[in-house]
Amino acid sequence: MQVHERPVSYATPSTRPFGLAAAIAGFLGTEIPIGLDCYDGSHLGPTGTATRIVVRSPKALRYVLTGRGELGFARAYVAGEIDVEGDIFEALSLRDNLPDVKVTPREWLLLARAAGVEGLKPLPPPPEEVRVRGRRHTKERDAAVIAHHYDVSNDFYRMVLGPSMTYSCAVFAGSDTTLEAAQEAKYELVARKLGLRPGMRLLDVGCGWGGMAIHAAREHGVHSVGVTLSQRQAEWAQAAARAAGLDDRVEIRVQDYRDIVDGPFDAISSIGMFEHVGAAKLDEYFTRLFGLLRPGARLLNHGIAKRPSPRAAFSHRGFIDRYVFPDGELHEVGSVVTRVQRAGFEVRNVEGLREHYAQTLRHWVANLEMNWDEAVQLVGAGRARVWRLYMAASAMNFEGERTHIHQVLAVRNHPDGTSDMSRRPDWEPRT
Secondary structure, eight states, X not given: OOOOSSXXXXXXXXXXXXXXXXHHHHHHOSOXXXXXEETTSOEESOSSOSOEEEEOSHHHHHHHHHSOTHHHHHHHHHTTSEEEESOHHHHHGGGGGSGGGOOOHHHHHHHHHHHOGGGGSOOOOXXXXXXXXXXXXXXXXXXXXXXXXXXXXXXXXXXXXXXXXXXXXXXXXXXXXXXXXXXXXXXXXXXXXXXXXXXXXEEEETOTTSHHHHHHHHHHOOEEEEEESOHHXXXXXXXXXXXXXXXXXXXXXXXXXXXXXXXXXEEEEEESXXXXXXXXXXXXXXXXXXXXXXXXXXXXEEEEEEOSOSSOSSXXXXXXXXXXXXXXXXXXXXXXXXXXXXXXXXXXXXXXXXHHHHHHHHHHHHHHHHTHHHHHHHHOHHHHHHHHHHHHHHHHHHHTTSEEEEEEEEEOOOTTSOOSOOSSOTTSOOO
């Protein structure tokens, strides 16, 4: 992976930090596991480590001092003023030295003294930062934020996600399972939970590049309708269905879930789209999906979840909201189950896949780093840095139980209370 974009020279570090390194040691401590090199020649931590953080210029301090919490650090990294050479997961472990990625007033003064007067003047944020306008979760604003994240480059996503073009948590049988096999296993798990059979009609909400819609048609003989707000995703999915000889059984639309009127469907899947719905729209979301299902049919909602907390999981002022998923919102799984049942469904199964998503994300980070130069050519250095940081940090959040993911299976019962489901879960292997 190419890690330097311009040459940097460093003075020989001493055992006792000085200059900028001394200021940083004030809140990171001196006993850090990796090296930290500063533009003024100062150094912190052990020398000769394979992983190190590089503070390239005074601009890095200006971003940190004038940003809010993690946002300042993220801006400096995206702009290339702070770099990570080597293992980004090892570098991110320094968060344990800096709880909540916040700088206290005393630490802020130390950095300000090192930065000088110029360091207190805000810099324009990197161009990759987005501020979406208009009322949240209108159809127009939702389409804009989806375009920001997904209409980047299909070639870029192909490089990161692999041949499956699947941008959601895979299901790994073991540590040696390939990413492709794990994504196929995830689709098959969803298909079994939904009880898919030949001739059924499946709606896949937020279909991405068509993976679930194509798998269901190819492996289970269903007629799939996939909807997405991303034009580039739809184009890829339509071409993939044609290449698989399934365009007569797979229909891909650029359509908001609120505009679907051609129910009823025999099953609905929603995989990795739920994070975009918004807390204020959850009741409408599940009520609409309930209305699109025939009685006795099932819904599988696969979404990232937060730990129980009064705070939003994605801060509207934070890195994820500004650079990755504008307007994204996570929900605690208990509240999701409540909303699903409030819409009229009966929840029949909840399964957590937290460890699987951590493993999935590590695969994606490895793919990105292995093809770094190509990624920069496709989307630019700043956006490549955004994806490296957010995917690595997300993997660590799943590993540290700060973030969760669940599949919630629900059924729209018949008026007499029957559900067309066997008493024993029919997606579990028979022994």
